Amino acid sequence: MNDKDLILVVDDEPDTVRLAKRLLEMAGLKVSTAYDGEEALKKIYDESPALVLLDIKLPKIDGYEVCRKIKSDPKYKDTIIVMFTAKVFEKDKKKGAEVGANEYITKPFSGDELVSVIKKLLKEEKP
Amino acid sequence: MKRYENVNLPIELIKFLNLPFGFSLLIKGMAGTGKTSLALAILKESLKNDNTPIYISTRVMPNLIKLQYPWLENYIEKIRFIDASNVDLMLPSQDTIKNLKNKLKFQNTPDFFVKIFEFTENIENCTIVIDSWNAVAEAGINNGQFEKNRIEPVLTELVRQHNFKLVFVLEDSNENFMDYLVDGVLILNNSRYYNRRIRTIEIQKIRGIKNIQPEYLYTLNDAKFRYFPPFKFNFPEILIRPEPIPDPNKNYISTGMPDFDILTDGGFEKGSWNLIEIAHGIGEASYSILIPIMVNHLNLERGLVAILPEGISPVIFNKYLEGFVGKERLRKLISTINIGIEKSNLNLTQDNVDYTEEDFKLIDEKIAHYNDEFGWPVLTFLGLGSLQHIYNENDLIRTIAKQIAKSRAGDNITIVQTQENQNLIKNLCHMVSTHWKLDLVNKALVLYGIRPETEINSIVSDASEGYINTRLIPIV
Incomplete structure (x- = not known):
């Protein structure tokens, strides 16, 4: 069972994590954070966030692998994954879709865009 | 905002200061190049490694340091000041700064090192700034010849055997026999660029550390030594609207x-x-x-x-x-x-x-x-x-x-x-x-x-x- 309001922000860049956390909290969401793929998986298993904002290029385990593991686990497969990356090539988007990512945001993006995408996805998910 | 105001040191120097063994470092530069600012910044950095910072002064009155370097206020109590001026008039007044009671009298240059060794024998790790080396070196001139042969073994023993971290401040930028003895040499320059002042720190020698860039720009703004690494433009990944700054005046x-x-x-x-x-x-x-x-x-x-x-x-x-x-x-x-x-x-x-x-x-x-x-x-x-x-x-x-x-x-x-x-x-x-x-x-x-x-x-x-x-x- 997911925590319906909890967002996990995963990025190895502390400033990005801090900003995303601040923006999402200002939008009334609960936020947890992780700085590498291994920590992200642990937090997903421990805290069951509703949505994971996931950078692709991560230390230890990359974002694709984190996404693949979550989406192939029956217990966590409904977790919404938003890939969060500087890469804009089609092949990266394709790879994201293959591992089951729900949405893709290309960096840089505005804080408003981030909040609106996440709120929209959470709303769609809620019964 | 505050993060920019901090004193900072070139990355090579930070790595050098963090070496787990003793070293000797020479800071050279003409008057007004900020040698004391840099030396004090090095002492501040040494606190991070649980080193005892010791400032031996032969020229700068210790009780003036607090006034000249206000950023040091929070650290000054941790620095042990030693008056090595050989002049009684330089003794600071009792009510100014603690730890100023120490006075080091020496006969000649080797004797100076022996006195330092005696003074610090109960201190496990210490970083010692000698500001300036000129006065000590002058005491080592015997019949017009500098007693280099007597200094070298003492210096080597202090650094290699006893892990002393010695920083010499030299009021001169010319080549000196010390250049060959010490593990690192930094030269501070004050020059002109299109008729405007620039300050550069030259890393002439730094044993055991990869020298990424031989020279950096620095400033002494607010009496703080602050160097500038190669500029890198970072674009934020999440963009936020900043609060606009209003017009300073109607025109x-x-x-x-x-x-x-x-x-x-x-x-x-x-x-x-x-x-x-x-x-x-x-x-x-x-x-x-x-x-x-x-x-x-x-x-x-x-x-x-x-x-x-x-x-x-x-x-x-x-x-x-x-x-x-x-x-x-x-x-x-x-x-x-x-x-x-x-x-x-x-x-x-x-x-x-x-x-x-x-x-x-x-x-x-x-x-x-x-x-x-x-x-x-x-x-x-x-x-x-x-x-x-x-x-x-x-x-x-x-x-x-x-x-x-x-x-x-x-x-x-x-x-x-x-x-x-x-x-x-x-x-x-x-x-x-x-x-x-x-x-x-x-x-x-x-x-x-x-x-x-x-x-x-x-x-x-x-x-x-x-x-x-x-x-x-x-x-x-």
Whole structure:
């Protein structure tokens, strides 16, 4: 069972994590954070966030692998994954879709865009 | 903001100071180069490694240090000051600073080291600054010859056997026998760059550490030693709208950077043309100045017409600005023209016919539109690089001269950006209200005024808050 309001922000860049956390909290969401793929998986298993904002290029385990593991686990497969990356090539988007990512945001993006995408996805998910 | 004000040291020096064994380091430089500032910054750094910082002074009165280096206030109690002046008058008054009671008297240079060894025998790890070495060395002159052979073994034993971290301050920048004895040599230089002061720290030698860059720019602003690493422009990954900075007064608009507002003596004057000349190799680093100017203007709900320099796509330009100003402001307030892409908008020079003036009328129409819709002032950003390849140079100068004359009557402001050494600059620099140069000194990005003439300022740009926060730190 997911925590319906909890967002996990995963990025190895502390400033990005801090900003995303601040923006999402200002939008009334609960936020947890992780700085590498291994920590992200642990937090997903421990805290069951509703949505994971996931950078692709991560230390230890990359974002694709984190996404693949979550989406192939029956217990966590409904977790919404938003890939969060500087890469804009089609092949990266394709790879994201293959591992089951729900949405893709290309960096840089505005804080408003981030909040609106996440709120929209959470709303769609809620019964 | 506070993070920029901190004292900082070159990365090679930090690594050197963190070596797990003893070392000897020589700081050389002429008077006024900041040797004591650097030595004190090294002592402050040594506190991070649980070292006991000891400052042995032969020339700087310890009780004056607190006054001269106010940033040291929180650390001064942790530094042990020793008066080695051999002059009783230099004893500080009892009520000023603690730990000043120590007085080191020595007969000659080897004796000086023996006294240091005795003084520190109960201290496990210590970093000792000897400021200055000149006075100690003078005591080592015997019959006109320096007792080098007697000093070398003592020094080696202190550093290698007892893990002492010794920092010698030398009031001279010439080659010295100590250069060969010590593990590291830093030379502080105070020189001129286009008749403006620059300070550089030269890492002449640093054993056991990879020297990334042989020389760095530094400043002594606020009596703090602060070096500038190679400039790197960081664009935030999540873009946030910064709070706009209001106009400093009714005749000027803010540059979007409080430090630049001070340097310009109040921002950009209404009705002015302002030239920003960009040195070769700066590339996207120029955004650290240009983006805050435009973003602040748009966030004050004012119109902006941008004639983009070559190589910048309006789509990318708008996408970048959008996150800082919001979609709606961008849609309402900005008109971008990339002459290379949007040739159909303008006539351009063809068959030796001068369309320059006519084309500028199209730009004027866009400016007038924003004036009508959103009032004054409208900011025009003119990337001259794109224009000078398209129009005849003389036609362009003549048209710009007319534009400048017209602008003076109104409140609109123009920023002209061009690469350095362009032919146009020598004509243009006499017409514009202000002329600024963005340049690189030892890979640090700097800005200085040619008109008005200002000191050199190092640019520090931070993206950690989601927008481009640019600070100017004067090189003093």
